[in-house]
Amino acid sequence: MVSETDNLLVSLKDVRFAYGEREILRGVNLKVPRGKVVAIMGGSGCGKTTLLRLIGGQLRATAGTVEVAGRNVSSLDTAELYEMRRRMGMLFQFGALFTDMSVFDNVAFPLREHTDLPFGLIRDMVLMKLNAVGLRGAADLMPAELSGGMARRVALARAIALDPMLIMYDEPFAGLDPISLGVIGQLIRKLNDALGATTIMVTHDIMESLQIVDYIYFVSEGGIVAEGTPDELRASKDPWVYQFIHAEPDGPVPFHYPAEALDECLIGGRAA
Amino acid sequence: MNGLLNFIRRLGAMAVEGVWRIGFAARFFMLLLRHSGQSLTRIHLTVREIYFSGVLSLLIIVVSGLFVGMVLGLQGYETLQRYGSGDALGVLVSLSLTRELGPVVAGLLFASRAGLAVTAEIGLMKTTEQLDAMDMMAVNPIARVVAPRFWGGVISMPLLAALFSAMGVFGGWLIGVVFIGVDDGAFWSQMQAAVDFRFDIMNGVIKSFVFGATVALIAVFEGYDCTPTAEGLSRAITRTVVTSALAILALDFVLTSLMFRGQS
Numbered sequence: 001m002v003s004e005t006d007n008l009l010v011s012l013k014d015v016r017f018a019y020g021e022r023e024i025l026r027g028v029n030l031k032v033p034r035g036k037v038v039a040i041m042g043g044s045g046c047g048k049t050t051l052l053r054l055i056g057g058q059l060r061a062t063a064g065t066v067e068v069a070g071r072n073v074s075s076l077d078t079a080e081l082y083e084m085r086r087r088m089g090m091l092f093q094f095g096a097l098f099t100d101m102s103v104f105d106n107v108a109f110p111l112r113e114h115t116d117l118p119f120g121l122i123r124d125m126v127l128m129k130l131n132a133v134g135l136r137g138a139a140d141l142m143p144a145e146l147s148g149g150m151a152r153r154v155a156l157a158r159a160i161a162l163d164p165m166l167i168m169y170d171e172p173f174a175g176l177d178p179i180s181l182g183v184i185g186q187l188i189r190k191l192n193d194a195l196g197a198t199t200i201m202v203t204h205d206i207m208e209s210l211q212i213v214d215y216i217y218f219v220s221e222g223g224i225v226a227e228g229t230p231d232e233l234r235a236s237k238d239p240w241v242y243q244f245i246h247a248e249p250d251g252p253v254p255f256h257y258p259a260e261a262l263d264e265c266l267i268g269g270r271a272a
Numbered sequence: 273m274n275g276l277l278n279f280i281r282r283l284g285a286m287a288v289e290g291v292w293r294i295g296f297a298a299r300f301f302m303l304l305l306r307h308s309g310q311s312l313t314r315i316h317l318t319v320r321e322i323y324f325s326g327v328l329s330l331l332i333i334v335v336s337g338l339f340v341g342m343v344l345g346l347q348g349y350e351t352l353q354r355y356g357s358g359d360a361l362g363v364l365v366s367l368s369l370t371r372e373l374g375p376v377v378a379g380l381l382f383a384s385r386a387g388l389a390v391t392a393e394i395g396l397m398k399t400t401e402q403l404d405a406m407d408m409m410a411v412n413p414i415a416r417v418v419a420p421r422f423w424g425g426v427i428s429m430p431l432l433a434a435l436f437s438a439m440g441v442f443g444g445w446l447i448g449v450v451f452i453g454v455d456d457g458a459f460w461s462q463m464q465a466a467v468d469f470r471f472d473i474m475n476g477v478i479k480s481f482v483f484g485a486t487v488a489l490i491a492v493f494e495g496y497d498c499t500p501t502a503e504g505l506s507r508a509i510t511r512t513v514v515t516s517a518l519a520i521l522a523l524d525f526v527l528t529s530l531m532f533r534g535q536s
Binding site for chain 1: 396397400401402404405406407408409410411412416
């Protein structure tokens with residue numbers, strides 16, 4: 001799949017990134033073809049969200065190139081970056097809805113900011129987006145009145161308000177009940193196909209992801225340690241993949257944070 | 273020896289951090305000014321913030337102004353009558369309020385009511401990724417969120433200070449004329465003769481404008497710069513109130529020494 005290099009929307013080549021002295025990514029290579037749903041997986045703190053922020057231009061790579069639609073994100077100035085972001089949608093982990101605006105106003109926000117459309121047209125577009133996520137009836141509610149799953153769906157409607165070419169999801173399934181989780185998963189797939197968009201999803205939820213994505217990258221220790229289609233990964237004997245799919249507590253992703261040997265740090269051990 | 277070295281090291285680190293923050297605040301201020309156009313072209317954004325910062329602060333300003341004026345009336349009359357100048361109560365109350373107490377006390381109240389609310393709101397928007405979401409929607413949070421709140425504060429503060437002074441004069445009149453019995457005509461006529469519009473009123477307005485800009489800048493900066501955690505937000509709010517209070521008092525000294533130096 002990823003060999004279709006002429007049809008790539010997002011491409012990361014030898015990307016390195018560090019927060020101060022702490023290097024998070026050490027030479028990541030990743031390709032996302034147009035029209036596909038791609039998941040980025042890995043343990044907590046491995047740099048998945050950092051990858052999304054690099055693609056969205058919120059962070060700049062310390063080395064390597066991040067290309068979106070053929071343009072190097074790191075070299076864009078603010079105006080160019082904003083121009084590119086108008087064609088991107090992002091769903092944050094807990095929705096990040098504007099709490100002082102109603103559901104309707106949240107979804108209308110990007111339309112009002114970036115277009116001069118008349119009120120009637122904006123209203124119709126917002127109701128259509130809300131209808132797509134099943135929340136047309138909740139247009140007048142405030143974010144505080146929504147459940148976690150509903151807030152995530154409203155944020156999804158807002159993310160697709162401008163019909164983006166690329167939709168990014170940061171942990172879209174975190175903290176959801178099984179029903180909401182299934183609903184969000186199906187929406188991600190259906191909206192991607194209906195809009196002809198491309199989706200990058202950062203998630204921990206392997207079971208849901210295997211059902212809806214076209215390709216998966218596993219991130220660990222600053223790089224891509226495994227990748228493949230859902231069928232390839234189900235059949236994989238790779239220890240990284242095995243540990244993740246079978247939720248093993250210990251393996252290539254260690255259970256213990258690096259520390260000196262236990263008997264060396266216990267007082268009893270020293271006394272002996 | 274190690275303790276001393278550690279102390280010096282910490283002191284140095286604090287100084288570097290302080291200089292760094294001042295530099296960052298200056299850069300932030302320049303960005304804010306650069307992106308202030310939207311606050312004027314989309315005036316409803318600024319009007320909304322004038323409502324939240326100004327109108328919602330009216331109660332505390334009106335009540336505080338009234339009480340400060342009443343206390344000034346009581347204390348001022350007590351002192352003035354010893355020198356047989358009880359009729360000059362209006363002069364004392366009005367000059368105290370327009371020159372000093374109006375801008376300073378209104379500024380302190382404004383910082384603890386509106387400044388704190390602005391820091392909390394922007395800080396919470398940062399903590400809940402609302403600012404990031406806006407940025408990812410190609411909407412500049414400094415232009416859309418920060419600048420209107422800053423200008424809302426700058427516009428509100430002189431109006432609140434003027435209202436504070438007016439209520440204070442009314443409080444002084446209430447105590448002096450209505451309760452103590454100072455002559456009504458003397459109270460107002462001496463005030464009218466002694467208070468100069470340009471020298472006293474306008475200097476007070478300039479002070480309140482400077483305090484408003486200072487408090488508003490501190491409030492938006494602390495909110496925007498806060499560590500996005502509950503503890504970080506709490507610290508940012510505390511810093512807003514403390515820094516604003518110190519800045520108002522220090523600036524008041526500087527402005528007073530520039531405006532009223534050598535005047536009788």
